[in-house]
Amino acid sequence: MTDIELFESGNGGEIRLNGSDINTVEGITNMPYLSCFGGADWWGNALLPEDVGQQHTATTEETLRVTPLSSLGRPVIERAVSNDLAYLTEQIASTTVVVSSSIPQTNRIDMSVNINGEEVFLMWQPNL
Numbered sequence: 001m002t003d004i005e006l007f008e009s010g011n012g013g014e015i016r017l018n019g020s021d022i023n024t025v026e027g028i029t030n031m032p033y034l035s036c037f038g039g040a041d042w043w044g045n046a047l048l049p050e051d052v053g054q055q056h057t058a059t060t061e062e063t064l065r066v067t068p069l070s071s072l073g074r075p076v077i078e079r080a081v082s083n084d085l086a087y088l089t090e091q092i093a094s095t096t097v098v099v100s101s102s103i104p105q106t107n108r109i110d111m112s113v114n115i116n117g118e119e120v121f122l123m124w125q126p127n128l
Helices: 031-036 043-047 060-066 073-091
Strands: 002-004 006-008 013-015 024-026 097-105 108-115 118-124
Touching: 006 118, 031 060, 031 073, 031 108, 031 118, 060 073, 073 097, 073 108
Parallel strands: none
Antiparallel strands: 002 024, 006 013, 097 108, 108 118
């Protein structure tokens, strides 16, 4: 699968440019951004039928908004990310997803999502 390449800029996912062109990426490395940061108000839901369960309802973004960034909150956030990515292991044979996080400073959580050995870095800073 070819997609537009997203990367962590420190202020949310950004599109990577190569000169004046948009970079592309092969595989499923964009899935953490797309799967975790698109709750019920995601713009694409207007294009999907409501009655067949295809609308995107990620919980990670809301969990990040309401969960304290603390040692007690970290596992709650990691579970939300894992739950939003669970469809990958259900729908793509032999796929593994491992989520870990750390709080390197006040009001910031760094999350590492490992999909089949490929790391994707996400950062959440609620004050930005």
